[in-house]
Amino acid sequence: MIYSEMNQPCQTRRGSIEVICGSMFSGKTEELIRRIKVLEFAKKNVLVFKPALDNRYSDTKVVSHGGSQVDSIVVDDAMAILDFVKDDTDVVAIDEVPQAGWFGRLWDALRLWIKNL
16 A cells, blocks of 8 residues: 555556567557457557557558558657546557657656656
8 A cells, every 4th residue: 555645545556568569560550459459348448549650551540451440549749648648548559659759759758647647
């Protein structure tokens, strides 16, 4: 149990960061979509994001090479993700993190989110 400054018990949320990595055409997006569907079936509040730079198959959906797809929120910058994450958000899923400045910005966004849990 964790106690607040006023010595009152407070709830904390614990989480983890999972990375799906692999070479091109190895099924990373397919695996992400599979996990999203399992979480949605379990009634988890899942927010799915994709960078605006990634418009290969769709401007608004995360789509695998095999054709599986889920709706997503399109963001220009990783920090914009924080505008959508709320207290009832259970999972944040992000597809295709581009290297163009996103890695550092995504790390900053994740640290801010974790700090405010």
